[in-house]
Amino acid sequence: xxxxxxxGGEEAEVRxxxxxxxxxxxxxxxxxxxxxxxxxxxAKSAGLKRTGKSCRLRxxxxxxxxxxxxxxxPEEQLLIMDLHSRWGNRWSKIARQLPGRTDNEIKxxxxxxIQKKVKGGESSECHNxxxxxxxxxxxxxxxxVMGAQPSYPPPxxxxxxxxxxPFPTESNDNFWxxxxxxxxxxxxxx
DNA sequence: AAATTGAACAACCGCAGCTTA
DNA sequence: ATAAGCTGCGGTTGTTCAATT
Numbered sequence: 001x002x003x004x005x006x007x008g009g010e011e012a013e014v015r016x017x018x019x020x021x022x023x024x025x026x027x028x029x030x031x032x033x034x035x036x037x038x039x040x041x042x043a044k045s046a047g048l049k050r051t052g053k054s055c056r057l058r059x060x061x062x063x064x065x066x067x068x069x070x071x072x073x074p075e076e077q078l079l080i081m082d083l084h085s086r087w088g089n090r091w092s093k094i095a096r097q098l099p100g101r102t103d104n105e106i107k108x109x110x111x112x113x114i115q116k117k118v119k120g121g122e123s124s125e126c127h128n129x130x131x132x133x134x135x136x137x138x139x140x141x142x143x144x145v146m147g148a149q150p151s152y153p154p155p156x157x158x159x160x161x162x163x164x165x166p167f168p169t170e171s172n173d174n175f176w177x178x179x180x181x182x183x184x185x186x187x188x189x190x
Numbered sequence: 191a192a193a194t195t196g197a198a199c200a201a202c203c204g205c206a207g208c209t210t211a
Numbered sequence: 212a213t214a215a216g217c218t219g220c221g222g223t224t225g226t227t228c229a230a231t232t
Contacts, residue, residue, distance in 0.1 A: 018200070040217070057201070092220060103220075112198055
């Protein structure tokens with residue numbers, strides 16, 4: 001990753017890229033004990049080699065307990081479209097109207113699924129097509145990914161120095177079951 | 191079965207606004 | 212009054228996975 005070596009010998013390294021489970025745990029535990037905010041200080045105090053920005057993003061988008069992950073419901077989709085027509089790309093504002101959804105998630109959803117259809121369809125009928133499409137995808141996908149499911153890079157894809165994580169790294173799924181994840185948190189915390 | 195393409199998601203970057211010393 | 216630091220936002224890119232050829 002990005003490593004900057006300070007001449008003095010001390011390394012000021014800033015990690016980038018996907019978060020590891022260990023980093024997530026550190027961040028969650030720290031926030032559980034000290035609260036969120038003052039991200040730069042938090043990053044340093046927690047011993048994370050991440051920028052405050054990165055910590056904030058990770059927390060807000062994935063680690064917060066109330067974050068909802070998984071398929072956007074047709075109702076939510078309608079709401080997103082409605083609010084977007086009113087407010088434009090004010091993602092954070094739109095996200096506030098959708099409890100548990102993050103601006104990043106909504107932004108991605110819009111760009112990948114809605115925008116191109118709006119471009120192509122360009123009418124109210126695209127509402128319908130989109131809704132039906134949503135319905136089908138939410139079923140077709142089959143995987144109910146509700147609840148926080150942080151994903152982690154497979155050990156072999158990350159640099160070896162990353163961590164010899166003592167954590168369960170499933171062979172093909174790099175996911176933690178929600179329960180496992182939070183259980184692990186409480187296990188580590190307090 | 192392998193290669194290619196496209197979709198979805200996660201994370202980083204740059205900028206603007208706000209706060210504080 | 213202003214400079215510096217921090218936070219939040221929106222845009223963009225990179226990676227992975229699934230579908231298609």
